[in-house]
Each structure stands twice: as structure tokens, then as C-alpha cells.
Amino acid sequence: MVLNWKIGGVLLGLVFFAAVLLVKPIGVSTQFVILDAIIADAANPGLITATDEGYTSTNAHLAKSGGAYAKNAMTPLNYSFIFVLAMALGAFASAMARGGVGRDERRLPAIWYANYGDTPWKRYGMAFLGGFIVLYGARLAGGCTSGHMMSGMMQTAVSGYVFAAGAFAAALPVAITMYQKEG
Amino acid sequence: MTSILLALVIGAAFGAVLDRIGATNPNWIGKMLSLTNLHLMKTILLAIGTASVLMFAGQMLGLVDVGHMSVKTAYAGVFIGGLMLGVGWAASGYCPGTGVCAAATGRKDAWFFIAGGLLGAAAYMVSYPMWKAAGLLEGDKLTLGAIPGSDYPALTTISGDIAGIVMGALFIAVAFILPERLRGAGQAVAPAE
Numbered sequence: 001m002v003l004n005w006k007i008g009g010v011l012l013g014l015v016f017f018a019a020v021l022l023v024k025p026i027g028v029s030t031q032f033v034i035l036d037a038i039i040a041d042a043a044n045p046g047l048i049t050a051t052d053e054g055y056t057s058t059n060a061h062l063a064k065s066g067g068a069y070a071k072n073a074m075t076p077l078n079y080s081f082i083f084v085l086a087m088a089l090g091a092f093a094s095a096m097a098r099g100g101v102g103r104d105e106r107r108l109p110a111i112w113y114a115n116y117g118d119t120p121w122k123r124y125g126m127a128f129l130g131g132f133i134v135l136y137g138a139r140l141a142g143g144c145t146s147g148h149m150m151s152g153m154m155q156t157a158v159s160g161y162v163f164a165a166g167a168f169a170a171a172l173p174v175a176i177t178m179y180q181k182e183g
Numbered sequence: 184m185t186s187i188l189l190a191l192v193i194g195a196a197f198g199a200v201l202d203r204i205g206a207t208n209p210n211w212i213g214k215m216l217s218l219t220n221l222h223l224m225k226t227i228l229l230a231i232g233t234a235s236v237l238m239f240a241g242q243m244l245g246l247v248d249v250g251h252m253s254v255k256t257a258y259a260g261v262f263i264g265g266l267m268l269g270v271g272w273a274a275s276g277y278c279p280g281t282g283v284c285a286a287a288t289g290r291k292d293a294w295f296f297i298a299g300g301l302l303g304a305a306a307y308m309v310s311y312p313m314w315k316a317a318g319l320l321e322g323d324k325l326t327l328g329a330i331p332g333s334d335y336p337a338l339t340t341i342s343g344d345i346a347g348i349v350m351g352a353l354f355i356a357v358a359f360i361l362p363e364r365l366r367g368a369g370q371a372v373a374p375a376e
Binding site: 002003005006008009010011012013014015016017018019020021022023024025026028029032033035036037039040059060061062064077078079080082083084085086087088089090091092093094095098100101105106107108109110111112120123124125126127128129130131132133134135136137138139140141142143144145146147148150151152153154155156157158159160162163164165166167168169170171172174175176178179180182 | 186187189190191192193194195196197198199200201202203204205207208209210211213214216217218219222223225226227228229230231232233234235237238241247248251252253254255256257258260261262263264265266267268269270271272273274275276277278279280281282283284285286287288289290291292293295296297298299300301302303304305306307308309311312314315322324325326327328330338343346347350351354358366367372373374375
């Protein structure tokens with residue numbers, strides 16, 4: 001059972017407010033780039049190099065804004081990266097506390113089963129493809145559902161409204177077409 | 184050290200709440216985006232409104248540091264990227280944050296989402312110069328109104344604090360007005376999980 005929307009909404013709002021009150025607005029998708037950079041720099045040690053002022057990279061994206069991403073990849077014990085790891089821990093603890101996600105659900109979500117039957121590998125392929133498009137889009141947009149849609153719109157950022165308009169304009173027709181059976 | 188502690192506390196709280204409202208469950212996302220059960224949509228709208236009203240009221244009262252705000256640049260790529268994210272979000276039922284949380288709760292498909300996401304982010308890193316050269320990443324950090332204590336350029340001359348509280352109230356009102364479902368007949372069905 002999920003929390004009633006009035007309670008869940010206020011709780012989620014309090015988390016977003018606490019983040020701005022104490023540190024800065026919540027964002028997640030940048031950390032996919034940081035993890036990529038950590039992996040790529042381990043495989044190819046010349047990717048990120050130290051400079052007098054900090055770090056830079058042969059990759060233009062990691063080198064932008066004075067090498068900000070390059071620096072975060074070299075010092076992963078920073079607020080934003082730890083935040084994402086803690087988020088995973090929080091979700092795990094919460095799921096365990098309510099008895100865990102059922103075995104069937106962990107293998108294949110009910111909505112997929114209702115529409116496409118017992119085809120877990122098709123589902124995993126779709127999740128992989130979806131992940132690719134989501135993160136490519138989020139990086140192009142400079143943020144995701146957390147950073148643009150929620151943190152952005154709560155700050156009256158025009159970029160937040162523009163992002164939300166794009167996301168829903170695409171998401172609604174795709175979901176309506178793909179998931180016709182309610183499950 | 185304090186910042187690491189804050190990351191742990193706020194991050195864990197965020198993950199736990201996402202789990203409790205159903206946002207990490209692709210069944211809830213699928214129903215929300217196909218408009219057959221708007222419970223999660225109401226939750227999210229109420230959250231944005233609540234956070235907005237608290238933040239701007241706090242800034243007006245001097246209790247919240249305006250310097251903690253971080254407004255992102257509005258540029259053409261934001262809309263194009265938003266469209267892309269929307270397609271993948273609907274198809275997979277995950278966005279970057281909820282995908283990570285869902286993987287932590289043991290959902291197998293979410294691990295594939297993360298793998299695809301790492302590859303997608305890497306593909307963007309490589310293709311970044313193309314978007315930059317096309318001029319699609321240029322813009323301003325615009326806000327609706329002029330926010331006292333910040334130097335973000337504003338779209339209008341109205342007070343940014345008032346605009347934030349009014350928009351927040353609007354989000355809350357929409358959360359209440361929105362029906363349980365917009366498509367299909369009968370009562371909105373909640374996923375079993």
C-alpha cells in the first residue's frame with residue numbers, strides 16, 4: 001500500500017524543502033555522468049588530469065564549467081554523489097520495512113505482464129533502451145525529473161516548466177499506446 | 184563532513200519517501216502516464232506546491248537563504264531533452280532517481296535501466312560538442328518573477344516571492360482538483376504491489 005497522496009505529497013515536499021533549506025535543490029542525473037567519468041578514467045587514466053586550479057579533461061563535457069564534473073569524478077566523496085548512494089539505501093530500507101518487493105514483481109512488473117505476457121527479457125531490453133534515452137535526454141536538458149521538474153518548478157525556473165512540458169508531451173502518448181491494459 | 188552527513192540524511196529520506204509513494208514502482212508510473220490512476224500525480228503536484236510555498240515564504244521571512252537556490256538555464260535543448268526523457272520514462276517506468284531506488288529494492292529491470300542510463304549518459308558526453316556547436320545549449324537562468332536577493336533574470340516584473348507562493352498554491356489546488364483518473368471507466372485501480 002502506498003501512502004495517501006495528501007500525506008505522501010506533504011512528506012515529499014518537506015524533503016525537497018529541507019534540501020534547499022540546508023544545502024541545495026535535489027538533482028540526480030548528473031551523477032550518471034560522474035560514475036561514467038570514474039569508470040572511464042579508471043580504464044583510460046589520461047581522461048582527467050589535475051591542473052593548477054583543479055581538474056580538466058580531454059572530454060569537453062567533463063571539462064566544461066572549469067572542470068566541475070572532472071573534479072567531482074576525482075573526489076566522489078562529495079555531497080551530490082553520496083546523496084544518490086544514500087537515496088538507494090533509503091529506498092532499500094523502506095522497501096524492507098514494508099516486507100520487501102514481491103518475487104514476481106522483482107522479476108517482471110505487473111503492468112508489463114498484463115500487456116506483453118511472461119516476457120522478462122523483452123522487458124529488460126525495453127528498460128535498457130528506456131534508460132539510454134532517459135539519461136541522454138536528461139543530460140541534454142541539463143537535469144531530470146528531480147532537478148528540472150520538481151526542483152525547477154518549485155523555484156519557478158522557466159527551464160523547469162519547459163522541461164515538464166516536453167516530458168509529458170512525449171510520455172503520455174507513449175504510455176497510452178504501450179500500456180493499453182491496466183494490469 | 185557536515186555536507187556528507189546531510190547528503191546521507193536527506194538522500195535516505197528522499198529514497199524512502201519515493202518508495203512509499205509508489206514512484207519507484209513502474210506499475211504506478213505506467214498508470215499515471217496513461218492517465219488511468221492519477222494518485223501519484225496528485226502526490227507529486229502537492230509536493231512541488233508544498234516545497235514552493237515553504238521555500239518562498241521562508242525567503243520572504245528571511246529564514247531561508249536565497250543563495251541556496253539553483254536555477255537551471257532555459258535553452259532549446261531542455262525541451263528536446265525533455266521529450267526524450269518522456270519517451271524513455273513512459274517506456275521503462277523509471278526516471279534516473281526512481282530507477283536507482285527501484286534497483287536497490289531488488290527490481291531486476293531497474294538494473295538494466297541503470298546500465299542503459301550509464302551508456303546513454305556516456306553517449307551524451309561524447310556527442311556534447313555537436314549540441315554545443317548547434318547553439319542549442321544557449322540561454323538564461325530565467326525565473327517567473329524577480330526574486331529578491333538573487334540575480335536571476337526574470338520573465339516578468341512581478342515579485343518572485345509572490346509568484347512562487349501563487350504558483351505553489353496553484354500546484355496544490357490542481358492536486359486537489361485532479362480526478363482519480365482521466366481515461367477509462369470505473370474506479371481507479373491501484374497496483375497490487
